[in-house]
Amino acid sequence: MRAPERTLLPLSFVPAGKEVTIREITSGERWRHRLLEMGFNRGTTVRVISNHHGPLIVALYENRIALSRGVAHKILVQEE
Amino acid sequence: MKILEAKETVIALAGNPNSGKSSLFNALTGSRQHVGNWPGVTVEKKEGRFSYRGLTFRVVDLPGTYSLGAHTEDEIIARDFLFSHPDIVVNVVDSTNLERNLYLTLQLLEMGASLVLVLNMSDEAKAKHIEIDQGRLSTLLGTPVVMTVAPRKEGIPELLERIVTLRGREPRETFRIKYREDIEEEIAKIEALLTLYPELTHRYPSRWLAIKLLEGEKRILQEMNRQSFMKHVFPQVEESKKRLIDRYGEDLETIFANQRYHFITRLVQECMRRKGEEKGTYTLSDRIDRVVTHRFFGIPLFLFTMWLVFQCTFALSEPLVGWIETLFTFLQEKATFILENLGVADFFISFLVDGVINGVGSVLVFVPPIFLLFLAISLLEDSGYIARAAYVMDRLMHILGLHGKSFIPLLLGFGCNVPGIMATRTLENREDRMITMLVNPFISCAARLPVYVLFTGVFFARHQGWIIFSLYLLGIVVAILTAKWFKRYLFKGETSHFVMELPPYRIPTVKGLFIHMWERGSSFIKKAGTIIIAMVVLIWILANLPFGVEYASNESIIGKLGTAMAPLLAPAGFGTWQTAVSLIFGIVAKEVVVGTLAVVYGVGEEGVGEMVRQHFTPLSAYAFMVMTLLYIPCVATIGAIRRESNSWGITIFALGYSLIVGWTMAVLIFQVGQLLGFH
Ligand SMILES: Nc1nc2c(ncn2[C@@H]2O[C@H](COP(=O)(O)OP(=O)(O)OP(=O)(O)O)[C@@H](O)[C@H]2O)c(=O)[nH]1
Numbered sequence: 001m002r003a004p005e006r007t008l009l010p011l012s013f014v015p016a017g018k019e020v021t022i023r024e025i026t027s028g029e030r031w032r033h034r035l036l037e038m039g040f041n042r043g044t045t046v047r048v049i050s051n052h053h054g055p056l057i058v059a060l061y062e063n064r065i066a067l068s069r070g071v072a073h074k075i076l077v078q079e080e
Numbered sequence: 081m082k083i084l085e086a087k088e089t090v091i092a093l094a095g096n097p098n099s100g101k102s103s104l105f106n107a108l109t110g111s112r113q114h115v116g117n118w119p120g121v122t123v124e125k126k127e128g129r130f131s132y133r134g135l136t137f138r139v140v141d142l143p144g145t146y147s148l149g150a151h152t153e154d155e156i157i158a159r160d161f162l163f164s165h166p167d168i169v170v171n172v173v174d175s176t177n178l179e180r181n182l183y184l185t186l187q188l189l190e191m192g193a194s195l196v197l198v199l200n201m202s203d204e205a206k207a208k209h210i211e212i213d214q215g216r217l218s219t220l221l222g223t224p225v226v227m228t229v230a231p232r233k234e235g236i237p238e239l240l241e242r243i244v245t246l247r248g249r250e251p252r253e254t255f256r257i258k259y260r261e262d263i264e265e266e267i268a269k270i271e272a273l274l275t276l277y278p279e280l281t282h283r284y285p286s287r288w289l290a291i292k293l294l295e296g297e298k299r300i301l302q303e304m305n306r307q308s309f310m311k312h313v314f315p316q317v318e319e320s321k322k323r324l325i326d327r328y329g330e331d332l333e334t335i336f337a338n339q340r341y342h343f344i345t346r347l348v349q350e351c352m353r354r355k356g357e358e359k360g361t362y363t364l365s366d367r368i369d370r371v372v373t374h375r376f377f378g379i380p381l382f383l384f385t386m387w388l389v390f391q392c393t394f395a396l397s398e399p400l401v402g403w404i405e406t407l408f409t410f411l412q413e414k415a416t417f418i419l420e421n422l423g424v425a426d427f428f429i430s431f432l433v434d435g436v437i438n439g440v441g442s443v444l445v446f447v448p449p450i451f452l453l454f455l456a457i458s459l460l461e462d463s464g465y466i467a468r469a470a471y472v473m474d475r476l477m478h479i480l481g482l483h484g485k486s487f488i489p490l491l492l493g494f495g496c497n498v499p500g501i502m503a504t505r506t507l508e509n510r511e512d513r514m515i516t517m518l519v520n521p522f523i524s525c526a527a528r529l530p531v532y533v534l535f536t537g538v539f540f541a542r543h544q545g546w547i548i549f550s551l552y553l554l555g556i557v558v559a560i561l562t563a564k565w566f567k568r569y570l571f572k573g574e575t576s577h578f579v580m581e582l583p584p585y586r587i588p589t590v591k592g593l594f595i596h597m598w599e600r601g602s603s604f605i606k607k608a609g610t611i612i613i614a615m616v617v618l619i620w621i622l623a624n625l626p627f628g629v630e631y632a633s634n635e636s637i638i639g640k641l642g643t644a645m646a647p648l649l650a651p652a653g654f655g656t657w658q659t660a661v662s663l664i665f666g667i668v669a670k671e672v673v674v675g676t677l678a679v680v681y682g683v684g685e686e687g688v689g690e691m692v693r694q695h696f697t698p699l700s701a702y703a704f705m706v707m708t709l710l711y712i713p714c715v716a717t718i719g720a721i722r723r724e725s726n727s728w729g730i731t732i733f734a735l736g737y738s739l740i741v742g743w744t745m746a747v748l749i750f751q752v753g754q755l756l757g758f759h
């Protein structure tokens with residue numbers, strides 16, 4: 001079921017416009033649960049709307065969510 | 081259930097942040113709760129009532145929450161209320177984001193809540209060509225589903241019908257998600273143990289309790305830890321947990337969450353269709369955001385917006401202020417004339433004219449700028465810009481060891497510090513929350529405006545906007561430096577993460593803006609009619625005591641009080657007993673500063689402006705404004721700090737700290753200014 005390791009990269013590395021699938025969240029338990037209940041769940045697709053200095057903006061379904069770089073670093077994703 | 085027939089039915093409004101709960105609350109109860117286009121507007125329980133078909137309902141509007149997991153203060157409030165068995169839960173969801181919103185819905189259903197699912201924002205779903213099969217959704221979830229557009233009251237009649245139908249109904253079989261076989265086995269084992277204790281399963285459904293124990297839900301664990309018989313259950317819980325963790329390689333909350341999302345995915349596949357969907361498109365909001373949140377333009381644009389807000393506030397309100405001033409002068413003259421003709425005692429005329437009309441009038445003059453300021457803040461809130469402000473300021477806030485979310489309480493502080501302090505409830509981290517709370521009083525609230533407008537009008541008429549802007553900036557700088565210092569020495573800890581929804585831009589409605597402005601602005605008028613009148617009367621009386629003393633002389637009680645304090649203020653350039661008194665009474669409410677000056681200067685013909693001109697220099701006037709900005713928060717703010725920090729120690733520290741900062745800054749400005757040749 002798991003995707004091969006080599007294709008995983010942190011969300012913070014994904015350029016604007018790309019769509020990726022969440023594979024793993026490696027932050028501490030508290031933030032992992034927080035993100036989970038906000039909809040950042042394994043297997044969910046997110047699209048990066050903007051990614052330069054400062055927080056990222058990602059599209060999760062129709063919503064836009066700002067994520068600080070620190071968090072985005074700990075969300076491991078796989079390119080489509 | 082039948083016995084409760086006569087009692088009012090309690091309805092809880094629950095849902096994700098910014099899904100439209102407060103809008104629905106207003107539609108149901110006809111009240112005017114604060115609505116805004118950003119997540120985290122409501123941070124406390126708000127109650128209202130309505131009747132329908134001869135039945136009374138008590139509606140409770142709750143803070144938004146993504147789940148019952150409760151990570152922040154406002155979410156804890158929502159969760160605790162939902163755990164307290166409201167009769168009906170109206171779950172408000174954003175129709176354009178079912179996939180995310182239904183997560184909370186499932187948790188509520190699993191808990192056994194009598195639930196009505198409200199698909200709000202159905203207008204936006206329509207615009208995005210999202211079709212939801214309401215009937216199918218209702219069947220699959222086993223719960224009534226209603227579509228609404230809360231601000232336009234669409235769908236409210238149907239919702240009311242559903243609520244009434246649901247009300248009398250016997251508790252039905254609880255909704256259940258079928259988890260994977262191995263998980264179900266463990267749930268069953270725990271459930272079997274729990275059903276041995278009916279006193280427990282009366283309160284909560286046993287299956288739900290078993291799941292919560294497995295998930296390690298903190299509130300439930302706390303409650304269960306107090307029950308002696310739980311020692312027979314806990315070993316089984318631990319054993320089950322261990323088995324599942326071994327098998328899945330994940331903690332249980334994650335395991336359950338994944339399964340719930342799995343359920344939602346299938347549900348949505350069956351009930352929802354996106355027509356004409358183009359993958360990878362950018363919405364209008366995205367395109368606006370490209371400019372607004374731009375890495376270089378974002379911050380300048382924000383500063384420009386704020387500058388515009390303040391300039392407009394003053395430019396537009398200036399003529400209005402003039403009219404109201406004229407009106408009150410006219411009132412004073414007329415009142416004196418009429419009262420003298422009626423043969424009323426001079427003493428009483430002086431009380432009414434110099435005390436009440438003059439004192440209150442000198443404050444009410446500032447209604448226009450205050451209303452305009454609130455109007456501007458509503459515009460920022462309702463459009464959705466406020467969430468972007470948090471986003472662009474995140475980088476600067478990082479330098480302080482805080483993050484963007486802490487910026488929203490500061491912005492709200494420009495209106496009033498009390499809601500600003502309450503808004504800190506949405507912060508995840510206690511240290512951040514304390515810092516954000518304690519620096520909030522340095523943000524210049526609307527109640528300080530009268531002082532600025534009065535003094536700048538007298539001394540800096542030509543650069544009024546800029547001088548006032550400089551005071552706002554000074555407040556921000558002091559807040560920032562304080563935050564930095566607190567973070568380093570008092571409330572240490574790593575910078576927390578900034579995670580926040582950016583709602584789509586929405587065009588504010590004129591009605592919404594005016595309601596908003598009125599609700600907040602009118603509290604200022606109410607204050608003028610209560611606290612400020614009371615203070616003005618009190619000061620007037622103290623200025624006439626002991627009997628026989630000349631009104632408002634330094635022999636009067638108030639004069640003696642002020643004279644004792646004045647030397648402390650002398651280094652700041654305004655060491656007169658009148659200013660001392662105005663600052664002391666200004667602690668009750670900052671508006672009182674101007675009211676007090678009006679009363680103690682005795683005034684009469686010349687007006688408080690003229691008296692200010694005689695008693696101050698431009699430099700000492702500036703120092704005085706700085707002092708008013710910083711010195712001590714008003715009583716309401718002190719109360720808010722006490723409540724939210726839950727500590728007298730922190731509150732007293734905040735008072736002492738701000739007094740020292742305010743005094744030092746005022747003295748510095750006056751002394752350095754003099755050295756530089758200002759006067
Ligand atoms: N287009 C549209 N906008 C809506 C609808 N319902 C609410 N809104 C807007 O959505 C925003 C959020 O509404 P609120 O009622 O404050 O939401 P809330 O759920 O109380 O938000 P929090 O208190 O922050 O959790 C406001 O700008 C409303 O005007 C709707 O049905 N359609």
Ligand SMILES: [Mg+2]
Nearest residue numbers: 101102121122
């Ligand atoms: Mg609300």
